[in-house]
C-alpha cells in the first residue's frame with residue numbers, strides 16, 4: 001500500500017507559478033493507493049470504478065510516464081477532497097508510488113524524479129500549468145521550500161507547532177484562479193513584479209523564522225502574504241471572516257492557503273492555542289481541524 005500526504009501552502013502560493021519560492025507543509029491526512037497488473041487499465045475510488053473522462057485521461061497520462069499502461073489501481077482518500085488541500089496531487093503521487101512499487105528498482109533519487117514527472121502529468125490535465133509544489137509536498141511530506149527551477153528542499157524547524165485549518169467555502173478550480181491572477185499580472189506588470197519580489201523576500205524570511213522557532217515573526221509574515229494575495233483578488237468574504245475569527249482568538253497570523261476563491265484558511269495559534277480558534281470556527285459553521293507540525297533537525 002502506497003501513501004502520499006495532503007498539504008497546506010504556508011506562504012508563496014500563486015507567486016510560485018511565476019518562479020518564486022513557496023513553503024508547503026505535508027499534513028497528517030492523505031491518500032492511500034494499491035496497484036496491480038491487469039489486462040486493462042482501471043481506476044477505482046474505494047469500490048467505485050472511475051468513468052470521469054478527465055480523471056481517466058490523467059490516469060492514462062500518469063501510467064504512460066511510468067511505462068505501465070496495464071495497471072488497475074484502487075485509491076482510498078483519508079482527507080477532504082476539493083477544498084484546496086492538495087488531494088488531487090496526493091492521489092497522483094500515491095498512485096505513482098503504488099504503480100512504481102510493482103517493478104521499479106531505480107535508486108531513490110531517480111525514482112522520486114520519475115514519480116514527480118508522472119504525478120505532474122496527472123496534474124497538468126486538471127491545472128494546465130501547475131507549479132509542481134503540490135506534488136512535491138505530497139511526495140516529500142514534512143516542511144519543504146519549493147522553487148520551480150530548483151525543485152524542493154526540506155526545511156529545518158526550530159520548534160514544532162500546531163496549524164489550525166478551516167474550510168471557508170468550496171474553492172474555485174485552481175486553474176480558474178491561476179488564470180485570474182495571470183490577468184491581473186497582464187494589467188499591471190510592474191506592480192505585480194514588485195509583489196513577487198515582496199513575496200520572495202517574505203518566504204525567505206519565513207524559512208528563517210521556522211529555523212529559529214520564531215512563531216511571532218512567522219505569523220506577521222503570514223498576515224503580510226495574505227494582504228498581497230487579497231490584492232490579487234483571490235480572497236472571499238468567507239475567507240476574510242474566518243481570518244478575522246482566528247485573529248480574535250489570538251492567532252499570530254492567518255491567511256488563505258492554496259488557490260483561494262474559497263477553500264481553506266490557515267491560522268498559527270497564539271497563547272490561547274488551536275482549540276480556541278477551532279471552537280470559534282466551528283460555532284460559525286466552518287469545518288475545521290488542526291495538524292501538528294513537528295520540530296525537525
Ligand code: MEV
Nearest residue numbers: 013014130131132258259
Ligand atoms: C495551488 O495549491 C497552488 C497554486 O500556487 C497553483 C500552483 O502552484 O500550481 C495556486
